[in-house]
Amino acid sequence: MVSWRDHILNELNSADNNLIIAVDPDGLLFEEEIQEEIIKLGYEIILFEEPIEFRFIYESKFRIHRDRGKISKFIIEFKSEEQDLQQLPYDILQIGRNVIFKLNELFPNLNYRVLKELDRTFYDDLYKVVQRYQPELLGESLTKEFILRHVFKISPDSIKNSSDLLLYLLRRHYQGLIIPPIIDRYFIQILKKNPEFYQWPLETLIEDRDVFFQFLQERWPIFLDRFLAENQVSIKENHKEYGLEIEGPVHLPLEDYDIRVYIDTLFLEGYLHSVPYQKIDLPNRKWVNIGIQIDEKLIQQDRIKKLIEKVQLNLPSENARYNDWFHFARLWAELNFHIYDMKTHFIDNEIISPFYSLQNLIDNRFLLWLKKRYASLVNIPPNPPVMGHHLPRFLLRQIESERKTKIVLIILDGLSFDQWLIIKEELSQADFKLNFIENCIFGWIPTITSISRQAIFSGKPPLFFPNSLYNTDKEPMYWKNFWIDQGFDEKEIAFYKNPHFNTIILSEDLYVSPKIKIVGLIFDIVDKIMHGMELGTSGMYNQIRQLSQQPSFFRMINQFLENDFRVFLTSDHGNIEALGCGKPSEGAIADIRGERVRLYSDLLLRKQVRNSFPESLEWSPIGIPENCLPLIAPHRKAFIKEGVKTVSHGGVSVEEVIVPFIEIERKKS
Template identity: 50%
Template sequence: MNSWRDQILNEFTPNVAKLTLAADPDGLLLEEGILEGVRDRGFELIPFEDHIAFRYAYESKFRSRWDRGEHTDLVVVLRSQASDLNGLPFDLLQAGRKLSFNLGDIFPNLSYPVVTALETGDLDALYGAQQRHAPGQLGDNATKEFVLRHVFEIAPELIKQPSDLLRVLLRRHYRGRRIPDALDARFIQILRQNKVFDEWPLEIIVSDREAFFAFLQERWPVFLDQASAGAGKDIEPCNLSMDGPVDLPFDHDDIRVYIDNLFIEGLLQPVPHAAADSLKDSWVHIGVQDASREDQLLRLDKLIANLNSSLPSEEARHTEWFRFARGWAELILLFHEMSGSDHEDAFQKVQSLRDQLDERFTGWLLKRYAGLVNLPPAPPVMLHHMPRFLARQVEDDAVKVAMVVVDGLAMDQWLVIRNILNKKYPGLRFREQSVFAWVPTLTSVSRQAAFAGKAPAFFPNSIMTTNKEPALWAQFWADQRLSQQEVIFMKGLGDGDVENVAEALSHPKAKVAGLVVDKVDKIMHGMEMGTAGMHNQVRQWAEQPYLHSLFELLQDKGYRIFLTSDHGNIEAAGCGRPKEGGVADLRGERVRIYPGAILRDQVKERFPDALEWGSAGLPENYFALIAPARRAFINEKISIVGHGGVSIEEIIVPLIQIEKESMNAL
């Protein structure tokens, strides 16, 4: 077989049975490629997790069709061993054929506990290595080393000196690769056999991406001192907050290429230096603070080149789009900091990349977005995964958690906020990830899903409003056996109301807080100066003490803080207003919602480039027509900042764990 997926997909032949029950303890059927293959064969898939939610979908979408004599190919997935399928409802067991899949069958010679710790995205490389090298039966440690070498390109026994270790860690953390704790522990165990690394804080920088970048950031000024003083000159000792060697080989050929990209993409921050002028012609200048026009243009050109070369394909995993969205946000921020002729000179390059991005990302969404809905919630991939992700922390770590939803915050606007907070409050630490908003990217759809912990199809009666958010949030936590006194929900925050939040958090039983900060959304809906105007006003708001006071309050009360957004926003030009009278349920600027496909099709005839969005995860009779790329359903002479569509800025939003000193990973 060419792929591990073939072993699974071969079991899915259409018209064999109207209902298939699949025991899937390792979540293989929820992998993006498997989901696409199953759907291509005409099957629909429902995970059996929440009994009530499952029964609603099952009865409304499938039982009614069977009663009418229609055929369906439905797969019900249970995350359990094969013998536990008997725990499913009797009517399903009577009607369905039974299948079972697990990683032990696909990788019979490798340690099952080691393989199950991997993400499904790592299985392609592992399966290819298994076919090429045909390993015999391997124990735990041998499997760990096999996986490190062939999946993560790490050969611990070949790491002999600091430059070897830095190269491996830079490649890993630059890509944002997740490696299971057990593999990291084996990697560190082998490294510790080499006394060269005795003083290195391996237990921190190997697994912790933010700690590793902080480790590099602290040592970069020391390297600049050496570069400006010349070889052989003594450098004054300095006090560093992180243990480990002071002198790192940043100028090694294998290291320099990563360092250059880290500064360009904002993962490391340039620092001021007394010898900036003498370093201007050196490669290290990329890490020296310089507000000159030439330096801005150089950074922009390098960032455009990096993004052009890393634009994901339509077959890419969602994690590749997360990484690209972060770089794209840096580009938006840098581009709009320019003015006058510099802005005009760069416009064509940015527009060309943007056009490619819009086409590629839309194609990927149409192919892969529906498959994200049922992915496991750890790490969260979509906003409705967040409550289940938080619930696991409450259950496993017995911690208090707070989800702060900054309504309308796009990734580039988060970078504005982060830069301000970094300067004013250096004690804060930000673990940056991303999640997908719901499409259409409307508050009543996406934010409601974030608090409900369910796809919008499960709250059809409130899909046009946000009034039910408190009840949906409370219901989710009630299902987790938390009482009303343990759950807090507040909205309309953002201007001097920290005292009200403090009062709510003071309840002795409070464990979970859902907070909506709507300041950015208010800025957006009154914005007439485009993206640059958004940046300016968000920057002014971030300069105020509100956000820091809110975070400090939550930390003092013992909450683990996660900041996210229900959708982003873009600057869009008018393409004309549909003249549909009163037939549209929602007449938005970036999206129109219709009660039927016929009405939507009639409007699309006038706007052939508009996108008819599918119904995956949405209620019945909810038909969205999304405005063309970077356009809005308004007068052609007008531009707005809005949301509702499928641009990467609207859909991929920040997910930030905010810490104070502590470095507990997401």
Template identity: 45%
Template sequence: MGSWRDQILREFTPQVARLTLVADPDGLLLEEGVLEGIRERGFELIPFEDHVAFRYAYESKFRSRWDRGEETDLVVVLRSPSSDLDALPYDLLQAGRKLSFSLSDLFPNLSYPVVAALDRADLDALFDAQLRHAPGQLGDNATKDFILRHVFDIAPELIKEPQGLLRVLLRRHYRGQRIPAILDERLIQMLRQNGRFEDWPLEAIIPDGQAFFAFLQERWPVFLDQFAAQMLGEKCKVREVEAHYALSTPHLPFDHPDVRIYLDNLFFEGLLQPVPHKQSQMLAKTWVAYGIEVSSEENRRRRMEGLLDALEKTIPTVEVRHGEWLQFAYRWAELVALELEPDTILPEGYRARLQALRSRIDSALTDWVMKRYGSLINLPPTPPVMLHHIPRFLARSLGDDRRSKIAFLLVDGLALDQWIVLREVLSEQDSSLRFRENAVFAWIPTITSVSRQAAFAGKPPIFFPASIHTTDKEPALWTQFWVDQGLNANEVAYAKGLGEGDLDKVSELISRPKLRVVGLVIDKVDQILHGMALGAAGMHNQVRLWTKQGFLRDLLGILHTKGFQAYLASDHGNVEAQGVGRPAEGAVADVRGERVRVYSDYRLRAQIKERFPQSLEWPPIGLPEDYLALIAPYRTAFVREGETIVGHGGISVEELIVPFVQIERQNR
């Protein structure tokens, strides 16, 4: 029968009807692979969510073309049951054919509420398991058990030893695997029933990767004491640790093969930190060496070597889902941050490997973006995948609790590797801060007026063509988004130009009694970026120095004191690039950036490309039809030949994949 997607895609034959109306209550058409399949068949898709925004896109992009006699295949998706299709505007109902898809049709024998909680990426494994095992009609718990076993490879009844549970949790949290809360609850229930993990903090470490790695970090020194004592032939003496997670036995089986296989990567990628030990010289000659603090130079060398080895083997291919690039970007950012630390002296062999790796990554990302980027725009906002998903995600986090408040901090121009630097300094300044780290895709071209504006508007740039060359409309777009979500205008605030000495202004702003949502633009990093003459290393140094001045720490302190949930993101990153010459187009380019030029005429863009044949003519994906970007080739810039700059606008991991972090404060 093929995949579950085949059952949907077979309904989309080009030129059958120029308009197709789809009832899609479970968001199946918004799954990445389905979106790509629909686009490959020549269809264009618009979700029917905001009536005004939909009508603008429908009239300007499709109705006008039909009136000119052009043929297109348009799909309008309504996230409601099929009965709601009749509520669509009359002109759509007259012109379109109707379709309906739901999870209950694909998985008729499984509990609908349980299946509906799954990430759509997990439906492949579930559909295959359904075909292979042909389960009869299953209730809620039986469906949960079936999914745990066949989708996530977790058989709770077989987890009887610590290494078994650690193996399951390491596989899950290292890969950032998302498992619905109802399945976590079922797993915890079954583990508690067998009585073998009564003293484990299961409710914390099973659903929460951060809590799990903190748990491992806490137990690692205890394991080292036992390991050292065994080597010395002494009776095991275990140090007392200030434990956040009480555990009756101090020993975790880090040396078990199923656990040990993960440990080196956990330390290399910064998920665990090396610790000092009185027997460090002896332990440094064993397999636990990567978890021992010896010297900053040696620890850095080990991490760089380990990250280089891992990254060279795991560059994502053109066929992968977006999540693999987001995870890869964090590992790459850790390596870049190590490379650019102030006192790092790289051996020549490392430099050659890094340069070759950069070239491979740039090529792989460009290929992937050309094939799959367009499918990201309409993905569901939980979790957010692109910047314009963030406001809708925040709206869901805000919920119906009138006491909840959210602050969205957008650090203009902050690359993911610079976030690593910023995070390190913040942790040193305030040990109570906790970071729930994710990443999202910026908009292409990766410039402020496109990407930052989308982050505050909560919609693609095609919906704000009049302001796409400026950011002046951001406050109105931000407020309008939240008014559309049911808030009053006086419950929403926005401020920009922050970064130095603005705390009184922010404190006054967030003290408004009715305020529930605030958007804050911190543009200090962008100012550093546009004045940077010392390359990527200079950027890291300046970001570190600015963070040490304490503005961000103090801002977070004010927000947390006032009861705000704080989320931090960036609109685009930046990259060091070499000049290849300036296009001689005079004043006819709408945007004359260093990494991108934007034109409103196809012929003019084509003329400039002739001079720079390696440059990329970016299609207006999610952009106004006359917003035509020409992107500079890999890590090059449209500046004087041979000149080195730090810029943005192009397609690289550093520019395109940006941090999205919830910053919490742990109660002491």
């Protein structure tokens, strides 16, 4: 076999049945390329989790199509063991064909306890090295060693000193490498045998990406003092004199060339932040200026040029994994932040021109990827969350792991990732001890509030709420129902829609009451700013900065943290600056008449409008009701008066679809 997928795809190919019941305890069918191939074979996956929801999907898709004489092919994904198949209705068991896929059958000589902790993205590499080395039956420790050396390319015996360890940590955390804790613990035990690393808090720095970046940030001014000041200052050897929160060595070899490359990139992409310091003009030491707060135009423009080069080099392919697009969206947001922020309004045309060309290239590439892979995201397991409807189940996991946990989910309706960077900057200035764990999720397409936001609060794809698809009145009910279904009492659940920040601050019962465990908050102020904005993205930035500077906004977040809530912030969709391409003369035939998207219930009606806008996109209904037919405006255009500038949403750009999912916490000490 060329790939581990061949075994699964050959089985599905030879099934000769329109209904396959797949026992898949390791979730192999959720792997992105497997999902893509399943779609090519004409199958749609239905995940069996709850009998009533399953019956709804089955009846509304498979049975209705079959009764109308249409051929529909479905795979029922069953994550439990084979004996649990009896939960399926008898009529389905009778007509379906059973198949079983297990990870230990693909890699029989490796320890299953270790294997099941490995992220699916590494199965390709694992399969190649297994084919190459043909290992004999390995126990748990030898399986850890095999995967560590041959899959992750980490040889513990090659990490001998502080420079080696720091370089490993930089590579790991910049790439966002997901190494199973079971392998990390094995690796850490080996490192601990080296006296060189006695000072290093290995568990913390290896396992926690955000703490590692905090560790670097704290030591950057120390490095400047020690290595770069023209008049050498006396070096404080006691880390407490520097106010360090994270334990570990005070002085790091940041001047090493291989390490320097990463440090430059981390400042460039916003993982590290520049500090007040005098400009360095010493020969061969100017590289540190990227980590120093300098307002000079040339320095800022040089940063933007480097970011443009970085974006060009890191643009994912149409075959990329969703994580590649998440990483890219963060980089793209950083570039947009520096382009549009009012503080850098002096940018020259020689920079703006390649930026717009790059914008067009990214839009086209991302659309190709969405057409190929978006459908495969819907059923991906929710830990970590990938789409908006995964969030409630992810939050449930956090509570299940520590029953005393209290959670608040704040939705800033319409916030894009680049606009989150403004809020982050202002919150950091309000309290330097705040830490931000930054991740992304995909919003639902079309990227409109009623579809994406209801999916978040219900924990379900929009297919499950066809009767409320175009309004948000049922959000409180969906939110409460989800948690009640998980065994929580209604008194433990709170939901607020568009309260003033001060209202939340003054709601003492919300914070102090031992009963309240789960809070859902919606603020649509960003969306309102957007729909009244005539000054484009720069105008949005200015308004969002003013919003973020409100003391009551910070106090609200601080109040939750002070009362032991875990604070999560996200958005239902982002937004872009768009130019009017004309308004469809459609009368009342559109169900939703948005600026970036029109929704129709009839294919013929949609086609008639598209004839007038031939560059618009007819998007297939994925995860939404079949009679919800989006027509999306052309590239960065809007269905408004021709030539008029607006800021809007509904389309399929990176900024509209990939939104921030952030945990705000106190910095660890």
